[in-house]
Amino acid sequence: MSNPHPHLDTIARVATAAGIAPADPLSQPLDVARANARAYQNLWNHPLPEIGGIAEAETLSPRGTSVRLRIHYPDQRREGLGTLVYFHGGGFALNGIDTHERLMRLLALRSGTAVVGVSYTLAPELRFPGQLDEALAAVAWVRRSGARYGLDAGRLALGGDSAGANLALSTMLALRDQGLPAPALGLLFYGMFSADLDSPSHRAFGGGGFGLTTARMDWFWSQYLADRAQRDNPAAAPLLADLAGLPPQVLIGAGLDCLLDDTVNLATKLERAGVPHTLTVVPGVPHSFMQMSAHLPPADAALSQAAAALAGALSPAAALAAE
Secondary structure, three states: OOOOOOHHHHHHHHHHHOOOOOOOOOOOOHHHHHHHHHHHHHHOOOOOOOOOEEEEEEEEOOOOOEEEEEEEEOOOOOOOEEEEEEEOOOOOOOOOOHHHHHHHHHHHHHHOOEEEEEEOOOOOOOOOOHHHHHHHHHHHHHHHHHHHHOEEEEEEEEEEEOHHHHHHHHHHHHHHHOOOOOOOEEEEEOOOOOOOOOOHHHHHHOOOOOOOOHHHHHHHHHHHOOOHHHHHOOOOOHHHOOOOOOOOEEEEEEOOOOOHHHHHHHHHHHHHHOOOEEEEEEOOOOOOHHHHOOOOHHHHHHHHHHHHHHHHHOOHHHHHHHO
16 A cells, blocks of 8 residues: 555645535535535635636436536637546535536646536436436537537547546446447546445545545445445446447546545456556545645646546547547
């Protein structure tokens, strides 16, 4: 086990000075936990970098739920922009696009692509497969209406962190299974890919010393899924799925994360399925560390790495080569 990065002490002091602690939905009413999660995550959003602009849009899922979309522009261009559709983390039950604003802006700025944040309905108000339906609706909106907002649907990537990485991967699998065009790339940060809570990383890091706990993960799965049997459904737990035919994937894991084995095991399965991918495990950092890029150098470096991969995959030259 790697030692915690020394800047984590600074981050803890910043949070303590602000009087903010991470949410604990196991001991707090859900509305309180959500408010605490927003406050804690928003602490890491500052300073927000200036970007080329923001547009808001909305679409409907097949079940009639509203899906709010926020488009982040890297500069003044409003035509022909490669696009990342991004799904935020939070165990399906917490957070939103506001909590991930800095992360999405930095990805846009450093990649030169537009980033569309997806405000999917949280659990348990909506359960699986409702969020997957909404994710597919967001992708369909980009392909149907994105050109009006300057987005090039032919140069598309999907990404997310934690539960959002689950949605990104599950959406890519659903697009494949429906015979729809694949995105050019997946960006998957410390994903919630499996409901196996007895992995080595859960045993090593799930006790609470590094933020996210195994008990909290069990609670998140119980909010997302209607019953325990669904934990074995590959559409809900995509580590169980057949991964053949997926586009290239960029995987970034956190060295002190109880979900680390989800990412490592996904890399192994992608290798066996013949899917091009890269795996980076950042030592000494906890789950959600990329939210802390203003204070944590490895987070800033990981964002630059992801943005470089995104820029390369969505460049016009890469799109022509793929045709």
